[in-house]
Amino acid sequence: MGDRTTYPHLAHKENVIQRDLHGTVAFELGSAILRGDYAPGATLPREADLMERFDVSRTVLREALRTLTSKGLVESRPKVGTRVRSREAWNLLDADVLDWYARVAPPLAFALKLQEMREMIEPYAAQLAAGAHDEASFADLADAHTAMTDARNVDEWVRADLRFHLAVLAACRNELLVPLGTLIERTLEGQLRVNAKRADVFNAALPDHTKVFDAIARRDALTAREAMAALLRLTRERIEG
Structure with missing residues (x-):
């Protein structure tokens, strides 16, 4: 029988499976912590119990726990075990943690x-975009706006709407804002879908987006900021309604 040196593809396959397993365990345990199944300060079950629960090896379990440690959810202490950290230590701006929390x-x-996060960031981002956009970033914003105008159903609208808001962040030409958009992309898409379905028609907010777009196109920074703030007020009304 050949070993992993003779058949390197077997080692690759095993590594893929291991990564999938530890990711699944990290997701399940992380979600349980965020849901409140394990309160801050609580000690997680013993390794042996968790290995049995998830039907995984000690290696897989420990890799999953290392993942949760790196995200601020747990900490391990000698003779104590693995404890859930306080909520203040949780890295909710980690893409995985934010997705699990959502x-x-x-x-x-x-x-x-x-x-609330969008209201703090996006109006000022629109203001920055009006003054800072270059030809390429404005072309992306224009393409997104055209896609919103041409959308024929909720799915097309939501994809275009998401592109529009990410394009505004990109048009600021501030490299620290672009990762922020990528971070909230998955959760923002869900919110945009709910808002579209709650409106009288899925593209009811098109005129409000057009005001933002036109202001950015004119490099009218103050109007762009005000238009984005007004758009987000409408979004809040739909959420609360």
């Missing part, structure tokens, strides 16, 4: 927290 948090509460 799945288990009360929907309205999470939507409002995401909305």
